[in-house]
Amino acid sequence: MAEFGSVFIPKMALATFENNQWTEAEIVDSDSIQLHPGAHVLHYSSTCFEGLKAFKHQDGSVHIFRMDQNIARLAQSSRLLSLPNINEKQVSKMIIDIVTRYASDVPDAPGAMYIRPTHIGTEAAIGKASSPTVSSMLYVLLSPVGDYFANGARALTLLLDEDGQRCAPHMGMVKSGGNYASALTPTLKAKKESHADQVLFCPNGYITESAAANFLLIDGNEIITKGLDSSFLHGVTRSSILTIAADMGMKVSERELSIVELLERSEKHNTEAILSGTAAVVTSVGSLIHKGCSFKIGSGEIGPVATELRQRLNDIQWGKAQDKHNWLTQVA
Numbered sequence: 199m200a201e202f203g204s205v206f207i208p209k210m211a212l213a214t215f216e217n218n219q220w221t222e223a224e225i226v227d228s229d230s231i232q233l234h235p236g237a238h239v240l241h242y243s244s245t246c247f248e249g250l251k252a253f254k255h256q257d258g259s260v261h262i263f264r265m266d267q268n269i270a271r272l273a274q275s276s277r278l279l280s281l282p283n284i285n286e287k288q289v290s291k292m293i294i295d296i297v298t299r300y301a302s303d304v305p306d307a308p309g310a311m312y313i314r315p316t317h318i319g320t321e322a323a324i325g326k327a328s329s330p331t332v333s334s335m336l337y338v339l340l341s342p343v344g345d346y347f348a349n350g351a352r353a354l355t356l357l358l359d360e361d362g363q364r365c366a367p368h369m370g371m372v373k374s375g376g377n378y379a380s381a382l383t384p385t386l387k388a389k390k391e392s393h394a395d396q397v398l399f400c401p402n403g404y405i406t407e408s409a410a411a412n413f414l415l416i417d418g419n420e421i422i423t424k425g426l427d428s429s430f431l432h433g434v435t436r437s438s439i440l441t442i443a444a445d446m447g448m449k450v451s452e453r454e455l456s457i458v459e460l461l462e463r464s465e466k467h468n469t470e471a472i473l474s475g476t477a478a479v480v481t482s483v484g485s486l487i488h489k490g491c492s493f494k495i496g497s498g499e500i501g502p503v504a505t506e507l508r509q510r511l512n513d514i515q516w517g518k519a520q521d522k523h524n525w526l527t528q529v530a
């Protein structure tokens with residue numbers, strides 16, 4: 199099986215912002231765009247993206263999961279980066295059009311069609327280091343993906359990093375390229391020197407998130423995760439899991455979680471922790487490394503609550519459970 203996100207559908211939807219307005223969206227080849235080497239995005243990182251999925255149900259119908267949330271976040275990212283405002287209705291139509299066109303290429307469960315809307319500043323103007331691009335391009339790429347856990351799921355090890363941070367704090371809720379480049383050096387260092395899978399960024403001793411996923415702690419009937427603020431990415435999966443947890447009768451606590459509290463709660467045998475994000479949905483965390491010492495979270499294995507949360511979310515996505523929160527948009 200090809201690596202996640204390395205296979206692309208040959209066409210994509212594309213619209214450009216020129217002369218203060220959006221052009222009509224077109225379907226174009228997905229392996230070539232025209233971009234000046236002096237384009238704003240290539241020098242000053244005026245770029246943001248989204249990641250969402252379309253799922254094929256057993257009856258062959260195709261449904262996009264929580265598209266409105268991703269479009270709203272793309273609009274927010276664009277605003278916070280001083281890119282042109284997106285036209286949310288147009289983006290919604292672009293996503294629906296391209297997914298509908300390639301509905302027969304949406305893989306069966308446990309695969310999905312990963313959808314990657316991307317917005318970049320295209321003005322050729324290298325003098326604009328401190329002013330916004332006047333033109334931009336928005337495209338919607340599609341990538342059919344297989345089972346994320348085809349090689350088997352295992353509980354991850356996270357390095358707790360108190361000294362660094364994933365990105366500049368005011369950029370945390372922007373889904374933008376530079377933030378990932380910023381998290382790469384500490385993540386590679388943690389893999390190499392601590393044999394960790396990921397870094398959990400904990401500036402000032404408080405948990406935020408990893409390079410590309412949110413962190414949630416499960417202690418008995420309570421699920422604890424950082425409350426929304428501008429320092430981290432507001433995951434759609436995070437929000438969906440909290441809703442499902444509440445539906446299951448769990449207590450949902452959105453608040454600050456310190457390393458001290460995390461390590462203390464991890465000692466209990468039934469504590470679990472997860473990372474959440476669209477690509478993998480739910481990944482269990484089995485151990486933590488802090489100041490050179492290793493700590494197990496509960497049993498250190500994939501736990502029953504993590505398994506149930508992921509199953510319930512997958513069941514909604516694949517049409518096996520009632521979509522009572524209206525999260526799905528049927529396109530084919």
Ligand SMILES: *Cc1c(COP(=O)(O)O)cnc(C)c1O
Pocket residue numbers: 249373407408409410411412431432433434435436474475476477
């Ligand atoms: C995309 C992303 C997430 C997860 O968001 P979802 O909407 O659940 O996919 C979490 N953290 C970061 C930094 C991300 O880029």
